[in-house]
Amino acid sequence: MAHQTKYIFVTGGVTSSLGKGIIAASLAKLLQGRGHSVTIQKLDPYINIDPGTLNPYEHGECYVTDDGAETDLDLGHYERFLNVPTSQANNITTGRIYQSVINKERKGEYLGKTVQVIPHVTDEIIRSIKILGEKGTYDFVITEIGGTVGDIESLPYIEAVRQMCWESKIDCLVIHLTLIPYLSAAGELKTKPTQHSVKELLKLGVQPDILVCRTEHPLNDSIKKKVALFCNVAEEAVIESMDAETIYDVPLLMQKERLDDVVLKKLNCDYLNTKPDLTNWNKFLKRYKNPSHEVRIAIVGKYTELADAYKSIVEGFNHAGAEIEAKLKVKWVQSDDLTEANVERNLNGVSGVLVAPGFGDRGIEGKIATIKYVRENNIPFLGICLGMQCAVIEFARNVMGLEDAHSLEMNKETKHPVINLMESQKEVTNYGGTMRLGAYDCNIEKGTLAYDIYQNTTISERHRHRFEFNNEYKQQFIDNGMVCSGINSENNLVEIVELPSHPFFIGVQFHPEYKSTVANPHPLFVALGKAALAYKKEGQLV
Numbered sequence: 092m093a094h095q096t097k098y099i100f101v102t103g104g105v106t107s108s109l110g111k112g113i114i115a116a117s118l119a120k121l122l123q124g125r126g127h128s129v130t131i132q133k134l135d136p137y138i139n140i141d142p143g144t145l146n147p148y149e150h151g152e153c154y155v156t157d158d159g160a161e162t163d164l165d166l167g168h169y170e171r172f173l174n175v176p177t178s179q180a181n182n183i184t185t186g187r188i189y190q191s192v193i194n195k196e197r198k199g200e201y202l203g204k205t206v207q208v209i210p211h212v213t214d215e216i217i218r219s220i221k222i223l224g225e226k227g228t229y230d231f232v233i234t235e236i237g238g239t240v241g242d243i244e245s246l247p248y249i250e251a252v253r254q255m256c257w258e259s260k261i262d263c264l265v266i267h268l269t270l271i272p273y274l275s276a277a278g279e280l281k282t283k284p285t286q287h288s289v290k291e292l293l294k295l296g297v298q299p300d301i302l303v304c305r306t307e308h309p310l311n312d313s314i315k316k317k318v319a320l321f322c323n324v325a326e327e328a329v330i331e332s333m334d335a336e337t338i339y340d341v342p343l344l345m346q347k348e349r350l351d352d353v354v355l356k357k358l359n360c361d362y363l364n365t366k367p368d369l370t371n372w373n374k375f376l377k378r379y380k381n382p383s384h385e386v387r388i389a390i391v392g393k394y395t396e397l398a399d400a401y402k403s404i405v406e407g408f409n410h411a412g413a414e415i416e417a418k419l420k421v422k423w424v425q426s427d428d429l430t431e432a433n434v435e436r437n438l439n440g441v442s443g444v445l446v447a448p449g450f451g452d453r454g455i456e457g458k459i460a461t462i463k464y465v466r467e468n469n470i471p472f473l474g475i476c477l478g479m480q481c482a483v484i485e486f487a488r489n490v491m492g493l494e495d496a497h498s499l500e501m502n503k504e505t506k507h508p509v510i511n512l513m514e515s516q517k518e519v520t521n522y523g524g525t526m527r528l529g530a531y532d533c534n535i536e537k538g539t540l541a542y543d544i545y546q547n548t549t550i551s552e553r554h555r556h557r558f559e560f561n562n563e564y565k566q567q568f569i570d571n572g573m574v575c576s577g578i579n580s581e582n583n584l585v586e587i588v589e590l591p592s593h594p595f596f597i598g599v600q601f602h603p604e605y606k607s608t609v610a611n612p613h614p615l616f617v618a619l620g621k622a623a624l625a626y627k628k629e630g631q632l633v
């Protein structure tokens with residue numbers, strides 16, 4: 092028999108932010124642990140073509156895949172849990188669906204028909220879902236539908252799910268994530284919102300197979316029975332999802348509730364003869380939860396009020412911390428407020444500093460003041476993207492004596508644009524088209540800190556930026572003691588800079604955080620963690 096991919100849909104009801112992404116990733120982990128190949132896809136009902144143009148305050152971080160897609164941050168969870176790369180096909184928005192429908196209409200592909208939401212938009216949604224299944228490489232495609240059931244925006248997606256279930260019930264399964272609130276005045280868990288939310292789905296023709304119920308208190312049998320009866324699902328398919336200590340506990344909680352068994356049983360797959368192998372996951376959790384040391388590392392950035400804006404960086408610290416059995420505690424430092432006069436006070440108690448990526452000039456001078464301070468005081472430093480660019484500017488101004496050195500992004504008039512636009516980028520005017528996005532190879536010079544960290548002379552890392560190190564100044568930087576230890580062999584761009592005179596000072600033009608996973612903590616984060624521990628122990632590094 093030909094390989095048949097099974098499709099699992101995850102919808103959300105009652106409220107947003109219930110953690111559909113984590114439930115989808117946890118189920119995928121359990122299926123992967125049984126030897127199945129799984130991928131997860133997110134369908135976002137907003138009209139932007141991708142989240143690349145969104146302010147991080149809207150939806151948090153923009154996650155970048157190897158193929159250069161700018162995607163929803165949930166794809167970061169998928170990669171961190173599964174250790175399998177995602178791509179553009181894993182994140183579709185309403186904007187992208189309509190763009191492709193309208194392109195087809197302009198090309199005359201609808202043969203004179205009136206183009207409508209049903210069937211043309213829904214067909215396009217179904218096509219985007221099946222693209223992953225039809226690769227033939229996945230046993231399961233888990234599709235997370237963004238938004239909350241009942242939203243106008245998500246109607247075509249639910250209709251697409253209905254049609255796919257109708258076409259082949261045995262290959263499709265719907266998991267609905269809801270909330271069972273606890274009313275403290277009544278001392279009771281309330282099932283009504285869940286009932287209403289399932290009715291909402293039923294109105295659209297979709298009967299959920301499994302209900303995953305977020306709750307702050309355990310669901311007793313009578314509650315589960317009641318939900319099952321009123322929502323028309325099997326009792327074993329009412330899954331309790333208690334608030335977890337960490338997101339990395341969720342696969343184990345779901346396993347305890349037998350979510351994977353129920354999914355496999357309903358999809359007519361063997362579930363009795365296999366058990367998920369979570370040995371490595373459990374090893375990670377044990378180390379993550381029982382650190383022997385603790386050290387504070389500052390993240391200096393401009394979106395510090397919203398931890399989701401730096402989601403992958405925070406998770407990178409979590410993975411690295413588990414690796415070196417240390418709790419890497421983040422201290423958020425708002426770059427807007429930093430000056431040379433107050434930076435020492437703001438970094439009090441910190442043993443390492445990460446200067447975050449970003450766009451625009453807000454907070455730039457604060458970042459530069461921070462870098463001057465950590466450079467002069469031998470505090471371990473990692474600069475990512477804009478953080479690396481700021482390190483270059485700081486060095487040019489304060490070591491090379493180029494007082495007005497700047498990035499062309501911030502100051503078009505500067506006499507010393509040490510960060511500028513690449514020739515090939517200068518002509519491009521289309522907003523989304525001007526960035527260097529996705530994976531690029533980089534050659535690392537032996538005998539450098541970068542080589543110590545990566546133990547490799549060629550690496551591949553993901554990018555998301557418009558501006559670059561200006562090679563016209565390269566020799567001047569080298570003459571003053573900066574080492575350009577990572578070079579993109581294709582276009583000769585500087586990707587990594589470091590200062591051998593400092594115990595741990597490294598800036599990278601790419602985003603290492605996108606590639607850190609539970610199974611493969613990123614070496615740069617591990618190295619920063621180690622350097623911070625050593626700094627804390629010695630008072631400073633030697």
Ligand code: GLN
Binds near residue numbers: 555557
């Ligand atoms: N704004 C800078 C650029 O476009 C840095 C981008 C970033 O930090 N991701 O080059």
